[in-house]
Structures are given as C-alpha cells and as structure tokens.
Amino acid sequence: MKKKICDYSTKRDEHTHLPPVSRYTRYRMTGFGRGGGDRDCLAAWQAGLSGSTPMKKLGYRILSSVFVLGKMSGRGGLGVLTLLIVLCFGITASAQTLPERLSALNDLPRFTYRVLATLPHDPEAFTQGFLYHAGYFYESTGLHGRSSLRRVKPTTGEIDRIFHLPDRYFGEGLTLIDSVLVQLTWREKTAFVYDLADFTRRGRFALDFEGWGLTDDSTHLIASDGSDRLYFMCPDAFTVVKKVSITLENLPVTRINELEYIDGAIYANVWYEDVLLIIDPSTGQVTGWVDFRGLGNSFRMSADVLNGIAYDPLTHRKFVTGKLWPYVYEIALVPLPPG
Numbered sequence: 001m002k003k004k005i006c007d008y009s010t011k012r013d014e015h016t017h018l019p020p021v022s023r024y025t026r027y028r029m030t031g032f033g034r035g036g037g038d039r040d041c042l043a044a045w046q047a048g049l050s051g052s053t054p055m056k057k058l059g060y061r062i063l064s065s066v067f068v069l070g071k072m073s074g075r076g077g078l079g080v081l082t083l084l085i086v087l088c089f090g091i092t093a094s095a096q097t098l099p100e101r102l103s104a105l106n107d108l109p110r111f112t113y114r115v116l117a118t119l120p121h122d123p124e125a126f127t128q129g130f131l132y133h134a135g136y137f138y139e140s141t142g143l144h145g146r147s148s149l150r151r152v153k154p155t156t157g158e159i160d161r162i163f164h165l166p167d168r169y170f171g172e173g174l175t176l177i178d179s180v181l182v183q184l185t186w187r188e189k190t191a192f193v194y195d196l197a198d199f200t201r202r203g204r205f206a207l208d209f210e211g212w213g214l215t216d217d218s219t220h221l222i223a224s225d226g227s228d229r230l231y232f233m234c235p236d237a238f239t240v241v242k243k244v245s246i247t248l249e250n251l252p253v254t255r256i257n258e259l260e261y262i263d264g265a266i267y268a269n270v271w272y273e274d275v276l277l278i279i280d281p282s283t284g285q286v287t288g289w290v291d292f293r294g295l296g297n298s299f300r301m302s303a304d305v306l307n308g309i310a311y312d313p314l315t316h317r318k319f320v321t322g323k324l325w326p327y328v329y330e331i332a333l334v335p336l337p338p339g
Contacts, residue, residue, distance in 0.1 A: 098253070098273045102289045105249065106338045109278075109288035113295065117330040119319075120157030123303070125150075126323045129174025129183065129214060129258060130308035133196075136160065137310060137319070137328070140174035140183050147171030149183055149199060154319075154328070163199040165192075173214025173223060173258060177235050182221060184211025191238055205238040213259035215266065217281065222266065224259055228252035230266070230284065244284040246277070253277065253286065260309035262318070269307050276309065276320075290333060292320070299326060 102108065121127075129140030137152040147165040152158065165171055170186035180202060181194040187210055193203040209231060213224040220241070221233040232242040246253045246268070255271040265287065266279040274295065278288035292306055304323035311318055321328040 098270060099275055099291060099293060101248070102275065102286075102291075108286070110336045111288065111290045111333040112336055113290060113292060113320075113329075113331045114334050115295075115329050116317075116332055119154050119328040119330065121321050121325055121328045122152075122157060122159070123324055123326040126304070127258075127308040127321055127325070128172045128323075130310045130319075130321060131174060131176055131260070132310040132312045132317070132319060133176055138174060138176065138181060139308075140171045142171045142186065142323075144168065144170050147185075149174070149181065149194060151199075157328075161199060163194070163201075172211040175214045175216045175221065177216040177218070177221065182214065182216075182235070184214050184223060186211055207238065208240065213257050213268065215259040215261045217261050222259060222261065222281065224256040224268070226255060226257065226271065228254045228256065228284075230256070230259075230279075230281070244281065246279055246284045246286065248286040258307050258309060260311050262311045267309050267311075269309065271307075272305055274306050291336075295320070295329065296322060296325060296327070 102110065124146075125139060126142045126146065127139060128142040129138075131138050132154075135154075137154055139148075139150050139152055141148045141150065145167040147169055148171060149163045149165070150159050151161040153160055165185070169188050169190070172184040172186050174181060174183050176182075176196065179196055181196055181199075183192045183194065184207070185191070189207040189210060191205045191207055191211065192201060193205070194201055207223075209223070209225040209229075211223065212226045215222050216235070221235050221238070223231045223233065225231070228246045230244045230246065231240050232244070233240050246256055253270070255273070256268050256277075257271045258269040260267045261281075264281075266281050267290075268277045268279055270277060274292045276290040276292065277286050278290070279285070280287050295306070296303065303325050306320065306322045308321040308323075308325075308328075309318070310320075310328075317330055318333070319328050319330050
C-alpha cells in the first residue's frame with residue numbers, strides 16, 4: 001500500500017461504548033437471554049435515542065442495568081422481560097426521534113430523495129459496507145458465519161466475485177484507497193486489506209475500537225465505531241491521527257454507522273434511523289440531512305435497516321440500500337424548503 005504521511009498528533013483517550021447488543025435485530029422474542037429478544041428490546045429502545053437529556057440518560061442507565069443484571073443472573077424470567085418491554089416502549093414513546101429533532105431545525109439544509117432506478121440486491125446480504133467503482137458495487141456483508149467481501153454487477157445483482165470471511169469475523173465497513181480494499185470487522189477489531197482485482201488478502205491490522213463504518217478522503221481512512229466518534233487513520237499502519245465528535249446543535253449524535261465521502265463531506269447512516277447525515281469532516285458538525293422515511297416500506301417487515309451508501313465520482317450518481325434489502329436504489333437528492 002502506498003505510504004501516506006500524516007502530520008497530526010493526538011492523545012488517545014477512553015470512550016464509553018453502548019452496552020453489548022446484537023446488531024442482527026431479526027431474532028424472535030423467545031425468552032430473555034435465549035432468542036435474542038432482550039437484545040431486540042434494548043436495540044429498539046436505543047433506536048429512539050438522540051441527543052442527551054437527563055430523562056434519556058436516566059432511562060439508558062436503568063435499562064442498561066436491567067440488561068446487565070439479567071445477563072449476570074442467567075435466569076429467563078418473564079418479570080425481567082416484561083420490565084424490559086415496558087422500559088423499551090414507554091421511554092421510547094416519549095423520546096424525540098432523530099428525524100423529528102432534525103426537522104425542528106429550520107436553518108439546517110434538508111433533502112428528500114427521488115428514485116432514478118431500482119436495481120436488484122441479494123436479500124440475504126446483511127450490508128455493512130458499500131461502494132461503487134469502475135462499473136461494480138463492492139460490498140461488505142456481516143453476521144458471524146455469513147460475512148463476506150463481494151463484487152456485484154449492478155444491473156443484474158449477480159455476484160461476480162466473493163471472499164468468505166472466517167466464521168469468527170463479523171464483516172463491517174469497506175472502502176477503496178490506493179487501489180486496495182480495506183474491510184473492517186466489528187468486535188474482532190481487525191481490519192483486512194485486499195487486492196482489488198482478485199481479493200487476495202494483502203494484510204491485516206488491529207484496531208483500538210469496534211469497526212462499524214469506513215470511508216476515506218484519499219489521504220486518511222475514516223472510521224466509525226457506533227458512537228459519535230470518527231477516527232482518521234493513516235492507511236499505511238492504521239494509526240489513529242485524529243478523532244472528531246459528530247454534533248448537532250452542540251450535542252453528540254451517536255450510532256454513526258456506514259460512511260461515504262462525497263464532494264468534501266461525509267454522508268453517514270445512523271443505525272436504526274431512515275436518515276443520512278451530511279457531516280463536515282473537519283469539525284464533525286452536521287451541516288445537512290436527507291430524509292429517507294418511506295423508502296422500502298413495501299418490504300421492510302422482512303428486511304432490516306437502511307445501511308449502505310455508494311457514490312460514483314465520475315457521473316455523480318448516488319446509491320443506497322439496506323441490510324437484507326432486495327433492492328439498491330439510485331437516487332437524486334431533492335432540496336426541501338426551510339421549515
């Protein structure tokens with residue numbers, strides 16, 4: 001890989017992560033600690049979080065404590081599950097969602113979407129990383145035992161080439177830099193480097209954080225870890241040279257997921273939200289957003305969340321998809337008036 005020179009210097013610090021939650025949310029409610037129902041409830045409650053108010057902090061601590069104590073006890077009891085459900089839906093009902101919070105900011109540029117083309121997508125692909133290059137989609141898929149790196153023909157959805165990760169790895173973000181593909185993994189905190197042409201693995205690196213989303217600005221790799229942080233790394237050794245906190249009205253925005261660098265800005269999926277945030281990479285401030293509510297409503301009961309942004313810099317085409325979605329959409333952004 002071509003060596004990059006990075007002149008930043010920062011002191012690494014600690015960051016508090018969310019409690020352990022399965023990011024595959026289609027488990028059924030089959031009992032606390034057995035079928036993943038407890039994780040679904042916690043994940044659904046977390047989906048209602050945006051910003052940082054005393055009520056949300058208190059609710060988060062209560063629910064997290066119940067979650068941890070239940071796991072430590074090893075007992076299934078309906079009482080604990082019922083408490084989780086009440087907290088899950090009761091607190092979420094009173095919390096302002098991220099789209100509502102964004103909509104209230106009249107001065108923040110906002111966009112809706114127009115679908116230009118609908119393309120086939122593997123409905124078994126748990127999309128974690130997504131990019132476009134030279135006529136192909138490149139995709140990183142997740143889940144233990146099902147994670148892969150794949151090259152896909154856009155018009156047919158045919159998988160042209162695939163590399164299956166070992167079962168212990170959960171595939172995450174993906175980017176192309178210096179003619180190599182870089183793929184993150186989740187809790188394994190490992191990054192893999194592949195040859196673009198044949199997916200031959202050319203290296204692996206350890207990370208100090210969970211891998212979620214990944215993009216680049218041609219000089220740095222830029223990664224998210226599910227918090228409000230973006231990590232800027234030198235691509236030669238994956239050393240972190242800068243950290244930026246994503247903020248909206250001076251409050252952190254968490255659950256930052258898949259990333260794409262487009263025309264000097266970072267476009268970011270937010271886990272469990274039908275929005276894209278447009279972020280200034282130098283400050284971390286949210287400078288605009290795209291409202292994708294309504295996209296894929298016809299199949300969302302059998303699919304999962306919006307996650308996947310790809311951009312063709314030659315034609316300026318933009319594509320979005322989601323985890324287990326049967327389609328990729330080529331979209332155009334349509335500005336909305338303030339208010």
